[in-house]
Amino acid sequence: MKLTLLGTGDAGHIPVYGCDCKACLTAKEDPSFKRGKTSAVVEIGSKQLLIDGNAPDLLQRFPPGSLDAIWLTHYHMDHVQSLFDLRWGVGESILVYGPDDPNGCDDLFKHPGILAFQTPLRPFFPIEFEGISITPVPLAHSKVSLGYVFETTRGGVVKRLAYLTDTRGLPEETLHWLIENPVDLILIDCAFPPGDNWRNHNDVVLAKSLFNKIQPDAMGLIHIGHKLACWAMDNPDYFNDHFFLARDGQEFLL
Amino acid sequence: MKLTLLGTGDAGHIPVYGCDCKACLTAKEDPSFKRGKTSAVVEIGSKQLLIDGNAPDLLQRFPPGSLDAIWLTHYHMDHVQSLFDLRWGVGESILVYGPDDPNGCDDLFKHPGILAFQTPLRPFFPIEFEGISITPVPLAHSKVSLGYVFETTRGGVVKRLAYLTDTRGLPEETLHWLIENPVDLILIDCAFPPGDNWRNHNDVVLAKSLFNKIQPDAMGLIHIGHKLACWAMDNPDYFNDHFFLARDGQEFLL
Numbered sequence: 001m002k003l004t005l006l007g008t009g010d011a012g013h014i015p016v017y018g019c020d021c022k023a024c025l026t027a028k029e030d031p032s033f034k035r036g037k038t039s040a041v042v043e044i045g046s047k048q049l050l051i052d053g054n055a056p057d058l059l060q061r062f063p064p065g066s067l068d069a070i071w072l073t074h075y076h077m078d079h080v081q082s083l084f085d086l087r088w089g090v091g092e093s094i095l096v097y098g099p100d101d102p103n104g105c106d107d108l109f110k111h112p113g114i115l116a117f118q119t120p121l122r123p124f125f126p127i128e129f130e131g132i133s134i135t136p137v138p139l140a141h142s143k144v145s146l147g148y149v150f151e152t153t154r155g156g157v158v159k160r161l162a163y164l165t166d167t168r169g170l171p172e173e174t175l176h177w178l179i180e181n182p183v184d185l186i187l188i189d190c191a192f193p194p195g196d197n198w199r200n201h202n203d204v205v206l207a208k209s210l211f212n213k214i215q216p217d218a219m220g221l222i223h224i225g226h227k228l229a230c231w232a233m234d235n236p237d238y239f240n241d242h243f244f245l246a247r248d249g250q251e252f253l254l
Numbered sequence: 255m256k257l258t259l260l261g262t263g264d265a266g267h268i269p270v271y272g273c274d275c276k277a278c279l280t281a282k283e284d285p286s287f288k289r290g291k292t293s294a295v296v297e298i299g300s301k302q303l304l305i306d307g308n309a310p311d312l313l314q315r316f317p318p319g320s321l322d323a324i325w326l327t328h329y330h331m332d333h334v335q336s337l338f339d340l341r342w343g344v345g346e347s348i349l350v351y352g353p354d355d356p357n358g359c360d361d362l363f364k365h366p367g368i369l370a371f372q373t374p375l376r377p378f379f380p381i382e383f384e385g386i387s388i389t390p391v392p393l394a395h396s397k398v399s400l401g402y403v404f405e406t407t408r409g410g411v412v413k414r415l416a417y418l419t420d421t422r423g424l425p426e427e428t429l430h431w432l433i434e435n436p437v438d439l440i441l442i443d444c445a446f447p448p449g450d451n452w453r454n455h456n457d458v459v460l461a462k463s464l465f466n467k468i469q470p471d472a473m474g475l476i477h478i479g480h481k482l483a484c485w486a487m488d489n490p491d492y493f494n495d496h497f498f499l500a501r502d503g504q505e506f507l508l
Contacts (some may be wrong), residue, residue: 016343017313017318066274085271089266089270089271107359
């Protein structure tokens with residue numbers, strides 16, 4: 001199984017429109033520092049699962065027949081924006097899994113088109129997909145949100161990768177589950193530098209405290225805002241191979 | 255004054271995802287037949303007004319400082335989709351004018367960011383902008399919608415261009431106004447071929463009946479669906495220089 005990050009930025013992405021901060025200027029000069037809105041594609045054999053539907057090139061990148069399912073973390077616009085285009089396609093439906101949020105986003109449920117929204121997922125009830133187990137775990141956000149833990153077992157060895165966005169901190173039951181079920185890699189929402197304590201998203205101090213509590217092998221930060229990207233340029237020693245800012249296009253094998 | 259069509263397609267645009275109809279295949283082979291979601295930019299001297307905010311490359315095409323205002327026809331997603339990215343910019347606000355729709359779209363009004371939503375426009379009360387008069391006129395759609403009539407006067411000669419989408423037919427008072435105030439060019443919603451009588455959008459027979467009633471010099475069809483594009487390929491004689499399918503990138507001078 002391979003997870004590829006299609007984007008690692010927050011709703012404003014990097015560079016932010018009109019911004020001349022150090023992180024945004026760097027991204028304008030060198031596209032490898034750009035951060036699209038956070039989403040990922042998971043490849044399992046010949047199957048492709050998309051986590052969130054916000055990639056601006058979603059329809060081009062995933063031609064008809066190439067997507068086996070879409071898993072949504074939640075129904076905020078910056079995570080489902082491209083589904084408003086995809087739904088008007090024709091042909092085979094695409095399975096869409098997500099949290100139990102009867103409101104969805106705008107009129108997505110009213111006019112689903114080719115999007116086949118499935119029964120909402122139940123937290124901590126894993127779904128088997130092509131030999132991989134995917135466990136939804138509740139997150140702490142302003143809209144009902146689920147993280148997903150991917151689990152493989154080979155020769156008795158269990159490997160887990162957790163994808164946790166959007167969230168600020170973690171609900172007690174999710175924290176407990178992640179401690180009880182050791183995770184190799186956590187990719188987690190971290191929008192802000194220290195002291196930028198907006199609700200709904202982690203700042204980097206809070207993310208590091210979660211790292212220390214859960215003790216995964218590694219934690220990669222996603223849903224990164226430009227202020228955190230600036231702060232990270234000034235504080236490189238805060239990061240290392242086990243606690244790092246993930247990059248667009250970065251791949252993780254499980 | 256110059257109006258450039260950034261897109262002339264409906265919400266599903268052309269080619270439609272997964273579709274192999276004649277119009278969609280042609281557009282795949284020759285990008286000049288593609289139709290993005292309908293929107294336009296109006297240039298008046300050095301000023302730029304955007305009509306609707308749905309262009310996928312909006313943030314790249316209109317760098318910070320280049321947009322003097324955005325005029326919205328209505329708050330359906332396929333007309334405001336890119337504003338959900340633009341709002342998170344920093345720096346100067348962008349004036350946004352639109353119809354009186356307290357619901358807006360999703361959380362645009364709750365989190366407007368750099369979008370400065372102005373008092374809703376009053377139908378038939380023109381606004382002066384850089385020597386151009388812009389008159390909002392009510393349309394007939396499932397969400398409160400306004401068309402815009404641009405008017406110039408040079409040497410006593412009045413010229414008018416009407417941009418009318420989304421609509422099915424026209425409200426009586428708008429029809430009356432357009433007959434009383436002769437219009438040189440009408441760009442109008444026409445999504446469907448004859449007999450494809452969905453609510454909310456014109457079919458080509460209805461559009462032609464409006465042409466005959468209003469008698470503008472010319473009528474260009476916009477918000478075109480792939481079924482109409484197919485039908486037009488089979489029925490070229492239905493169209494001429496005065497009643498035509500507009501094209502992406504087409505420019506109109508007033």
